[in-house]
Amino acid sequence: MLKGCGIMYRLKKILILFFVLVLVLLGCAKKEEPQTLQPLKGDINALASDFIALLVKEDFESASEYFDADMLKALPQDKLGEIWGQLKDQVGAYQDELSRKQEVTDGYDVIIVTTQFEKSPLNIRMVFNSDKRISGLFFQPAESASAARYEVPAYADMDKVIEEEIVIGEGEWALPGTLTFPSGDGPWPMVVLVHGSGPNDRDETMGPNKPFKDLALGLASRGIGVLRYDKRTLVHGQKIISEAEGLTVQEETIEDALLGVAFLKGSEKVDSNHIFVLGHSLGGMLVPRIGIQTKDIAGLIIMAGAARPLEDLIVEQMTYIAELDGTISDSEKANLAEAERLALKVKDLSLDPDTPASELMGVPAEYWLDLQGYQPAEIAKTLEIKMLILQGERDYQVTMQDFGIWKAALDGKNGVIFKSFPSLNHLMMAGTGPGLSKPEEYQTPGHVAEEVIEAIVGFVL
Numbered sequence: 001m002l003k004g005c006g007i008m009y010r011l012k013k014i015l016i017l018f019f020v021l022v023l024v025l026l027g028c029a030k031k032e033e034p035q036t037l038q039p040l041k042g043d044i045n046a047l048a049s050d051f052i053a054l055l056v057k058e059d060f061e062s063a064s065e066y067f068d069a070d071m072l073k074a075l076p077q078d079k080l081g082e083i084w085g086q087l088k089d090q091v092g093a094y095q096d097e098l099s100r101k102q103e104v105t106d107g108y109d110v111i112i113v114t115t116q117f118e119k120s121p122l123n124i125r126m127v128f129n130s131d132k133r134i135s136g137l138f139f140q141p142a143e144s145a146s147a148a149r150y151e152v153p154a155y156a157d158m159d160k161v162i163e164e165e166i167v168i169g170e171g172e173w174a175l176p177g178t179l180t181f182p183s184g185d186g187p188w189p190m191v192v193l194v195h196g197s198g199p200n201d202r203d204e205t206m207g208p209n210k211p212f213k214d215l216a217l218g219l220a221s222r223g224i225g226v227l228r229y230d231k232r233t234l235v236h237g238q239k240i241i242s243e244a245e246g247l248t249v250q251e252e253t254i255e256d257a258l259l260g261v262a263f264l265k266g267s268e269k270v271d272s273n274h275i276f277v278l279g280h281s282l283g284g285m286l287v288p289r290i291g292i293q294t295k296d297i298a299g300l301i302i303m304a305g306a307a308r309p310l311e312d313l314i315v316e317q318m319t320y321i322a323e324l325d326g327t328i329s330d331s332e333k334a335n336l337a338e339a340e341r342l343a344l345k346v347k348d349l350s351l352d353p354d355t356p357a358s359e360l361m362g363v364p365a366e367y368w369l370d371l372q373g374y375q376p377a378e379i380a381k382t383l384e385i386k387m388l389i390l391q392g393e394r395d396y397q398v399t400m401q402d403f404g405i406w407k408a409a410l411d412g413k414n415g416v417i418f419k420s421f422p423s424l425n426h427l428m429m430a431g432t433g434p435g436l437s438k439p440e441e442y443q444t445p446g447h448v449a450e451e452v453i454e455a456i457v458g459f460v461l
Contacts, residue, residue, distance in 0.1 A: 039131035048111040068133040092118025153447040156217035177229030180216040188225040189274035196281030199234035208445040218453035248370035288379035307405035311343035377409035386415030392424030396436035
């Protein structure tokens with residue numbers, strides 16, 4: 001199914017280098033005869049510390065000497081420097097290491113160093129191969145040490161909720177998940193939750209916030225069951241890195257959502273005639289494609305779903321972030337110009353499938369080719385099932401322009417409901433302040449607004 005290369009670097013959620021909550025960034029070099037490199041010596045914890053120290057010193061030539069051959073091709077020193085520079089534009093200067101842990105994933109040793117940057121904590125995740133060389137590099141938001149622990153939202157009644165751990169799929173791509181049922185025997189209407197971009201867990205955790213857990217507990221308290229699961233790019237990330245050639249949203253997102261629907265069809269506690277799919281962000285963009293691949297769902301819920309091409313939204317988000325402080329630095333101008341150039345390249349209908357990911361916003365050509373010409377609202381218009389379109393009016397990632405596209409395509413279609421919420425951001429959580437929300441708002445503890453829960457309940461029941 002997936003063959004090929006070996007690097008993934010992801011800047012997820014509050015790190016808005018690329019399309020936050022919509023796109024998992026998979027960099028994949030064209031496969032060539034591997035370069036012979038000698039194994040590195042020493043403890044990998046020490047190697048990880050040395051690598052980070054070189055990044056901080058901005059000695060990218062020396063830092064890249066820690067990479068394996070595939071990483072060197074996919075992320076040469078100039079690109080590594082570009083990524084680090086963009087990262088600093090977003091989260092400020094590196095300050096200190098807070099903690100670290102070591103784990104083994106798919107046979108690889110992984111060092112995860114939680115660091116403090118000026119504006120945000122950040123996990124730097126380094127994947128080491130058997131030669132003690134870095135074969136994967138991940139930059140991911142980390143929960144602040146002072147962040148509040150998750151608290152059950154006030155609208156959830158835990159006396160009415162039962163949770164059960166399950167596994168969807170089987171074999172090499174099996175995924176752990178959670179079924180959240182109302183107490184009682186059922187059968188219950190069900191909602192399958194489909195994540196946004198990046199290696200999301202089943203709760204779609206962002207800092208102190210867990211929007212998918214909010215949805216599960218809120219809906220189950222009101223008589224609707226929920227299936228949520230860890231995303232394939234989280235559970236099998238290293239395997240995807242090593243087999244990334246040909247990856248599309250079908251493998252990243254759609255297949256597992258369909259497996260979730262199939263899993264529910266076999267449960268006695270599920271009303272199999274009332275299974276719904278809720279997609280958030282990238283998931284919302286893709287639920288029309290899920291809808292055309294199964295006849296086993298009763299409706300779709302699109303929550304902050306993009307309706308425009310991803311490459312356009314990448315440039316729009318980068319521009320918004322760059323302008324937040326009222327000025328645009330020379331490095332930010334250069335980044336924006338490069339993003340605009342690459343967006344045009346992505347749109348090229350004659351795009352060569354062998355184009356390196358480094359020339360395509362760090363994403364494999366096959367991923368872009370699969371999405372070329374995709375108009376989710378137009379696909380949704382062909383579906384004869386009911387739909388609920390939800391949008392936060394303060395959302396700067398997927399904006400009211402996208403909501404307007406959904407409405408223009410589907411307004412007047414039987415069974416389609418539109419709801420927008422003036423105070424809500426991309427997580428469907430309330431915020432304050434003029435205009436659109438800001439990335440740091442995601443680090444403030446909150447919950448999916450009760451009015452969103454009630455809108456879903458009204459639609460499903």
